[in-house]
Every structure is written in structure tokens, then in C-alpha cells.
Amino acid sequence: MSSSARHSLWDELGALVGERGVVSSEDASSRSCDPFRTVPAHATALVRPASTEELSAVVALCAARGQSIVTHGGRTGVSGGAYVDAEDVIISLERMNRVEEICAVSQLAVVEAGVTVEALQSAAAAQGLFFPIDLGSKGTATIGGAIATNAGGNRVLRWGMTRQNVLGIEAVLADGTIVSAMNRLVKNNTGYDLKHVLIGSEGTLGIVTKAVVRLVPAPSSQMAAFVSVRSHERLLALLARARQLPTLSAFEVMWPDYYDIVSTRDSARRPVPTGQGAYVLIEAMGYDTELDGLAFERFLQDLSDADVVADAVVGGSNKQIADLWRVRESADLLVSELWPFVSFDVSIDVRVVDTFIERSRALLIERFGAVRTATFGHLGDNNIHIAAHVGADTLAVEQEVERCVYQAVLEYRGAITAEHGIGQAKRAFLPEHKHSGEMAMMRRLRDALDHEKILNRNVMF
Ligand SMILES: Cc1cc2nc3c(=O)[nH]c(=O)nc-3n(C[C@H](O)[C@H](O)[C@H](O)COP(=O)(O)OP(=O)(O)OC[C@H]3O[C@@H](n4cnc5c(N)ncnc54)[C@H](O)[C@@H]3O)c2cc1C
Incomplete structure (x- = not known):
């Protein structure tokens, strides 16, 4: 220009x-x-x-x-x-950052898109309510960004992804048209539910300006335990038992390649000994401190009696629970130990997660000779993250690294992105991982709403 x-x-x-x-x-x-x-x-x-x-x-x-x-x-x-x-x-959207309303009776909030996830959490907490979307980036990530990417995070297995927590949306389309679908009702089948077209569309179909989001009563109890298991079979047994806990709010798994890095770099982040097949942070949140505590203790006792877990540590205070979460949220140590790496955000059927990880590593080793990985994720919702380092020039060969892991994703019928979205980074791989009819429908939809590709033209496809 x-x-x-x-x-x-x-x-x-x-x-x-x-x-x-x-x-x-x-x-x-x-x-x-x-x-x-x-x-x-x-x-x-x-x-x-x-x-x-x-x-x-x-x-x-x-x-x-x-x-x-x-x-x-x-x-x-x-x-x-x-x-x-x-x-x-x-x-x-940084100047559109007002929390316009928190309604304790209807348990919802009306927010502008530039409000950060953390600001909404705080505004909800001030009224005894809880916004369940929780991301490591919550201090900076916005509600508009969370809606555009259909963000997930740590508590999806209890409260769902962003999609499940949005009731209404206001957006501006590519020609400037304002679409106000600020629904506040749980049930509303009046025509197409247009918010679902916009959620997860990564800014390609419209710019989200406002939303009505669901809130839940703020939990009054929080418990957490950090456990290790010997094998994949025991990991699945643990997941099945944990799902029976009505208060279960997070089930975060760390494989040895991740835990060994973190616990070696910082002994304060080694709640249980190394040498096991997987490590899990289990969190429960509820509304009755005494009963919830008893149920959590009984759950841990049953695990021990059934020989499901090898070692276990319970977070006895808020500080101890925060310390256990710090083990899981050790991106800082991964960066200092493993950088440069390509990070993955894939979804895989939990039954085959172990063989998928092996297959990905084998394809990377076959192509690059050696690889260092750190594997962790939200196993309760099929979502695992892998950081893969194949040498000092890892970023120069990023697409080849991705091709190896996405080959394994295809073989195991997984998804190349569970929660981060396609963006520009995975755009080249999208057509291989979507049915041709789905691609055609996505193209028609985008073409109908933004024929000139004004919005985020290089995103998704
Ligand atoms: C440390 C860390 C931890 C993270 N943890 C998680 C996690 O657990 N789960 C998870 O899902 N993600 C996670 N993320 C990724 C990221 O935080 C999320 O994708 C988040 O939703 C992005 O929000 P944002 O406001 O930063 O959006 P941006 O990064 O600014 O934008 C992301 C995309 O959305 C579009 N967009 C942004 N705002 C709007 C809008 N108002 N209307 C239309 N399109 C818009 C942008 O054009 C872009 O395509 C993490 C990131 C970091 C750095």
C-alpha cells in the first residue's frame, strides 16, 4: 500500500x-x-x-x-x-473490556469480548460464582479469543469447553453487519443457533464483540492428589474410577518424559518418586467440605486397596494444592530444558494413547534419528500435548516434525488439534484431516459470510 x-x-x-x-x-x-x-x-x-x-x-x-x-x-x-x-x-478488542453484568439468579455474565478470562473469574467470584474455563494463559487470554478458539483447559471433563459455557453472542460480520444473538436462556430452539457457527471459527466468520456466558456456584471445597501408576492399564483403571467421583474436576496426566524433566530440574516439583509409567494430578471440587473430603479419602483408599496406584501424595492445604498444580504447569522448565521444540495439541482415544505416543516417537526417530519429547495433557478429555525436540534446527524442520506426529494421528483416527485450533500453523494439514464434504461445507459457509476473505484470511483454510 x-x-x-x-x-x-x-x-x-x-x-x-x-x-x-x-x-x-x-x-x-x-x-x-x-x-x-x-x-x-x-x-x-x-x-x-x-x-x-x-x-x-x-x-x-x-x-x-x-x-x-x-x-x-x-x-x-x-x-x-x-x-x-x-x-x-x-x-x-482491548478497549472493549467491560464486565457488563453478573446475574447470580440466572447464573450468567454479560461481558465484552476483550475481558480477560481471569477478570471474568474474579468478577464472578466476587458474587459467589465461578467461571469454569481455566487456562494457563487466563491473565491475558480474552473471552473473545476463548470463544473464537473454543478454548478448553483444565476443567473440561467437569464443565465442558468454551462452547458448552456460552449462551449468547454478539458479533460483527465481514461487511460490518452487527449480529446480536445475546440469548440468556438455557433452552432456545428459535431457528438456527448461530452462536455455534461462530464459536471455534477462529475469527474467520465474524468478530465476537460480546457474549453471555454461563456461571456455576463457586465450589467451596477443593481437593487434589498426585499419584503415580505403573502401567497404561492401571492409568485407564484409575481414570475409570476417578470418573465415578461426582466432584472430579481435573485429571491431568504426565508421562515419564515430562515428569523426569520437571522433577529433575526442580526437586520441589517431585511430589512422588520417579520410575513409574505415568503420573496424575487428580482434582475434585464440590460444595460440602466435610462430605467431599470423606469421599475423596475413600476414593484414594480404594485405589490403594485395589493396587491401582504406586505412590500418592495428597494436597492438604491451598498452598500444597497450588504446588501440585505447579508440577503440571511447568511450561517454564520445558522451555529452559527442551527449547526449541514443536508443540502438539492432539486428541486421541484414551484406549490407545500409549501406543499412539510410541508410534509418534518411532516415526520421529525414523525421520530424525533421535528425538526428545515431553508428553502431558488433559487425558480425561482425550487431549494430550507433546513437545518434540529433534535438534538445534527443530523449528527449521517444523513441518516435517508435524508430518510425523500427524501421520500417527491419522493412523489412530485422532484429531490434529483438541483445543488450540488450526490458525495458520496447522492450515496445511487441515484438508487431510477433514472429510472432503466437510471441507466443502466450511468453504461454502465462509464464502457466504465473507466472500472477499476480509477476516483472518490466512487462518484455517
Ligand atoms: C501458557 C499458555 C497456556 C494455555 N493453555 C491453554 C489451555 O489450557 N487450553 C486452551 O484451549 N488454550 C490454551 N492456550 C492457548 C490460548 O490461550 C487460547 O487459545 C486462548 O483462547 C486465546 O485467547 P486470546 O484472547 O489470547 O486470543 P488471540 O491469541 O488474540 O487470538 C486467537 C485467535 O482467535 C481470534 N480472535 C481473538 N479474539 C477474537 C474475537 N473477539 N473475535 C473473533 N476472533 C477472535 C484471533 O484472530 C486468532 O485467530 C494457552 C496458551 C498459553 C500461552
Whole structure:
């Protein structure tokens, strides 16, 4: 774009959103498009609308100019969905950050898309309520980003993914049309339920501006245990028993390649001895401290009597529970020990998770000679994460590393992304992992809503 065309675009954008609403390309490029701060935001301009109406006017202007847009929430996405080109205009939702309502009776919140997950959790907690979507990135990730990616996190097996926790949505389409589907009702079959078209669409079908989300009563009890098991069979037996606990809220598995790194680098993160087949953080949350505590103790006793677990440690205080969670959330140690690595977010049938992991490693070794991995994840919802390091040039051969693991995903009929989304990073692999009819329907849908591909044009397909 010529310099004069760029200046005229800035002027027009400035007239729509005011001086505070436009950031020049020079200032924008000091930001990054990813949580690791490796991809700078070099774009034509960055616009920060303060309302849905302003956003609608900005999108309509861009559409009229054929100007491509990339939407930014908290930029914690790890699939490259927020990456920009020099020709793009970035729309950031950062000024649309109001929690408009928390309704304790209907147990819902009305929030603007730029509210962070943590800010919503805090606002809900202040009224004795709980927003169950919980991500390691919650301090920065936004509700709009969580909806766009259908984020999962640690407590999906109890309360579901973002999709299950959204009642209504307001969005701006690629031509600037405002769609208000701010449903507050649990049951509402009045025509197509359009929120489900937008949830998980990664900003390709519309820009989410507001949402009605479900809240639940804030649990009054929280218990956690860290256990080890000898084998995959015992891991599955443990999962089956844990699922019988009505208060179960998380079942986080760490395989030895992960636990050995973390527990060796920091002995405070070694709650149980090494040398076992898998390590599990089990968390339960409920509403009766005494009864919940008794049920959790009985559950652990039964595991021990049935010889399901090898070792176990119980978190006896909030601090101890937080310390157990720190073992599971050791991304810092993985980065210092294993970087550079390619990270995976795959879904696999729990019955074959062990052979899938072996097969992925075998394909990586066959291709690269050697590999170091760290494997962990939300096994209760089929979701495992693998960090794979094949040498100092791992990132240069990223697509080949991905091809190996995705080959195993195909063989085991898994999914190449469980919760992070396709973004730009997995775009090349999508057609191999979707039925041709599904791809055709997705294309038709996008074409109908955004024929010129104004929104997130390089995302998904
Ligand atoms: C330490 C860490 C832990 C994480 N843990 C988890 C986890 O447990 N589970 C999980 O699912 N993810 C996790 N993530 C990934 C990430 O936090 C989520 O994908 C999150 O939902 C992204 O939100 P965001 O606001 O940062 O979105 P961004 O990164 O800004 O954007 C992500 C995508 O959504 C689009 N988008 C953003 N806002 C909107 C909007 N308002 N309307 C339309 N499109 C929009 C963007 O264009 C982009 O394509 C983690 C990331 C990190 C760094």
C-alpha cells in the first residue's frame, strides 16, 4: 500500500474511532502476535474500537476498501491465528473490556469480548460464582479469543469447553453487519443457533464483540492428589474410577518424559518418586467440605486397596494444592530444558494413547534419528500435548516434525488439534484431516459470510 493510501486510511479510521482508537504501524510493531513474543505485529495499522458500533463502522470501511483484517484478543493463541502481514489492519478488542453484568439468579455474565478470562473469574467470584474455563494463559487470554478458539483447559471433563459455557453472542460480520444473538436462556430452539457457527471459527466468520456466558456456584471445597501408576492399564483403571467421583474436576496426566524433566530440574516439583509409567494430578471440587473430603479419602483408599496406584501424595492445604498444580504447569522448565521444540495439541482415544505416543516417537526417530519429547495433557478429555525436540534446527524442520506426529494421528483416527485450533500453523494439514464434504461445507459457509476473505484470511483454510 502506498504511503498516501495508508495515511488516508488512518485518517478515515481515526474519524471513526478517535485518536485513542488508532495506533500507527510503527507503534503496533512493538507488539507481538504470539505469547512467545517471536512474531512482531508489522501491519498497516492497529485499530482499537471502544464499542460494537465503532467496530462495525471500521469493518464496513475495510470491506469497502477490500482491506484485510486480523483480529487480536490477548495474543496468547499458539496456532498462529493472530499472525499478521504488512498489508493487514489489526483490530484489537482491548478497549472493549467491560464486565457488563453478573446475574447470580440466572447464573450468567454479560461481558465484552476483550475481558480477560481471569477478570471474568474474579468478577464472578466476587458474587459467589465461578467461571469454569481455566487456562494457563487466563491473565491475558480474552473471552473473545476463548470463544473464537473454543478454548478448553483444565476443567473440561467437569464443565465442558468454551462452547458448552456460552449462551449468547454478539458479533460483527465481514461487511460490518452487527449480529446480536445475546440469548440468556438455557433452552432456545428459535431457528438456527448461530452462536455455534461462530464459536471455534477462529475469527474467520465474524468478530465476537460480546457474549453471555454461563456461571456455576463457586465450589467451596477443593481437593487434589498426585499419584503415580505403573502401567497404561492401571492409568485407564484409575481414570475409570476417578470418573465415578461426582466432584472430579481435573485429571491431568504426565508421562515419564515430562515428569523426569520437571522433577529433575526442580526437586520441589517431585511430589512422588520417579520410575513409574505415568503420573496424575487428580482434582475434585464440590460444595460440602466435610462430605467431599470423606469421599475423596475413600476414593484414594480404594485405589490403594485395589493396587491401582504406586505412590500418592495428597494436597492438604491451598498452598500444597497450588504446588501440585505447579508440577503440571511447568511450561517454564520445558522451555529452559527442551527449547526449541514443536508443540502438539492432539486428541486421541484414551484406549490407545500409549501406543499412539510410541508410534509418534518411532516415526520421529525414523525421520530424525533421535528425538526428545515431553508428553502431558488433559487425558480425561482425550487431549494430550507433546513437545518434540529433534535438534538445534527443530523449528527449521517444523513441518516435517508435524508430518510425523500427524501421520500417527491419522493412523489412530485422532484429531490434529483438541483445543488450540488450526490458525495458520496447522492450515496445511487441515484438508487431510477433514472429510472432503466437510471441507466443502466450511468453504461454502465462509464464502457466504465473507466472500472477499476480509477476516483472518490466512487462518484455517
Ligand atoms: C501458557 C499458555 C497456556 C494455555 N493453555 C491453554 C489451555 O489450557 N487450553 C486452551 O484451549 N488454550 C490454551 N492456550 C492457548 C490460548 O490461550 C487460547 O487459545 C486462548 O483462547 C486465546 O485467547 P486470546 O484472547 O489470547 O486470543 P488471540 O491469541 O488474540 O487470538 C486467537 C485467535 O482467535 C481470534 N480472535 C481473538 N479474539 C477474537 C474475537 N473477539 N473475535 C473473533 N476472533 C477472535 C484471533 O484472530 C486468532 O485467530 C494457552 C496458551 C498459553 C500461552
